[in-house]
Amino acid sequence: MPQPFSAQRLALLIAVAIATGPLGPASAQEAGRGMDVRPFLRAVDSNRDGCATRDEWQRAGAPMSSYEMLKDARGCVTEAVMARTPAPDGIDTNRDGRLTLAEMKAFDKKMAPLMAQRAAPGGAPGTPGANGAPGAPGSAARPTISDGERAAATWAVQNLMSRHEYMHAAGLNLEEVDSFWVSRQGRFAKTAAFASPGWVMNGIETIRAAYGQGSRKDAEAARKALAAIDPGVKDSEAFFGAGAEWVMHTSTTPLIEVAGDGQTAQGAWYSPGIGIMPTVVDGKVKLTPVMFWEKYGGDFVKEDGVWKIWHLQMAYDFVPGLPAEMVAEVNKKLGDLAWKGLAGGVAVEAGERMSGELPPGFSKPRYSYPAYSPQRPGIVYPHLPRPYHSWGETFNNCNCEQ
Template identity: 25%
Template sequence: MPAIDTDLSAEIQQLRMELQEARRLARRANDRGEIENLFNRYMYLHNAFQDEQIIPLWVKPGTPGIRARYTNAGQYTDYESVIRYHRNRPNPVGKLILHYTTTPVIEVAGDGETAKGVWIMTGNESGLTDPEVAKESPDYMYSPGEVQGKKVWAHWVWCKYAVDFLRQDGEWKIWKFRCYELLRAPFEENWISFAEKNQHAFALDLMYFGDDGKPVFMPPADEPVPAEYHPYNPSARQTLEPQPPIPHPTFTETFE
């Protein structure tokens, strides 16, 4: 009987350990699904100019470490400056954007409190610009001819995203956001020749094009970027940026 009891106790202990591990794996898989849904929801809302619905996807005001960066013009480290991008974003007549993301690499930290993800995005951006407004931009940004008396801009665009997530009040939220524009090209031109003449654009703090194609610029950044990033350049080699996340126990064990 003692031997049987010992064997049974060992078996029960083994089952408990296996159950604990199964629960851990199920929790991590569920977290990954929730994070992917969160970012995909962000993209669907962004494509439809529904930015007021994006604001609740971010961490709440006062959360330490919040950050957003889009260009080399600077980064935003205060809740209000981060959210300003989403407030009153215009939805001009005739404007269309379609960004769709692929190739996610998502790693939930071992403690289950934070997560990191990277995505590749491809799609198009297009709209109509009043001819007087168009004079302020290089002619190569526009397509030949006019539609409804306005200049046409129709671009293919490719980007990469690197996003950190925080579990807050039991839900995953966007915490740190980085967009890397990789390349773009007008519909009529290849991306290599366009990149050659458009290298200066990434230093600008352009936020988006508003009514009649008027450029709307970001507010002054909270701080400079720690290191510059540059889109595709026909005279430069490609680099691995951002780095895909790897398994990690806590957020402090990773690069930001």
């Protein structure tokens, strides 16, 4: 969903409209219709994921004023948004109804002098400030946190992701949500999100109920089933986690950007890991091992002076099963309780096990990341964080309508 127009963005749009003249049809288009923008996006969207990001736009040398007008809440410029935006008269220099990168650059170069003449003294709204940060009306730059504050915030965000991994490995999802995610009573509660390629949990209450309380109920049911066949396991809180799925993620290759105003941050990580799913079959314990190569994207917010998790996005690349030899030692420890059938098998990534209609509070993601296949093109997703000054000037890892 396109971002609401702030006064700054609205002023920029007006300035562009004044400079370019009335917005009308391109030379070879029907009145009121846009151009075929696919040639332009093919030149800009280098990873072919349907989202032309600020970094891709800048690398292509496309006009940043156009990006600011066309980007959505994720910081993406998409074919759908461009196709329904009428093109300025005169941009289609060869009159074929198709927009190219060269035409966009040429039109911007032609209109730049007029834009400069229209700019108000002291800098028009949207004039870049220091380090390329968008400037506030009538000012050259906005206040920015120090390098020391940025370093401390970066460590805080990395620690949050590490805490997520440690708590998840111990099955303490509910404790994680209550301790390290945004507050249930705070102003970020309704916009919190936890997303996978198949679903989005919307709001901290949904996350707490499904990821937190739901996983705890599953663990308690698994403990009860194991206690029924193993006298060494008691169906009590002291044995929490016994019989339950064990998963271990790591947070590698961190890429973290803290906002210039110090209030939000974004990160991306590769998260390889392993999991073992024990199930009781005919009075025996069957182990299904799996390895997963996945990625995380995250948004973080400073709430009452403390950094908290706001949005998490998972993206699975490769989730193979593991051979029986990988769990041979575990089966040896189980002794007579070990299932004697064919061990191994392929487990489904935990986040994608639900079937049927999505539960209340869940929605389909705006973009579903495809798992690896030889036919899949190279994709950089979740989007890599980039420098920004304040929230609303970057993409949104909720992967949902907000």
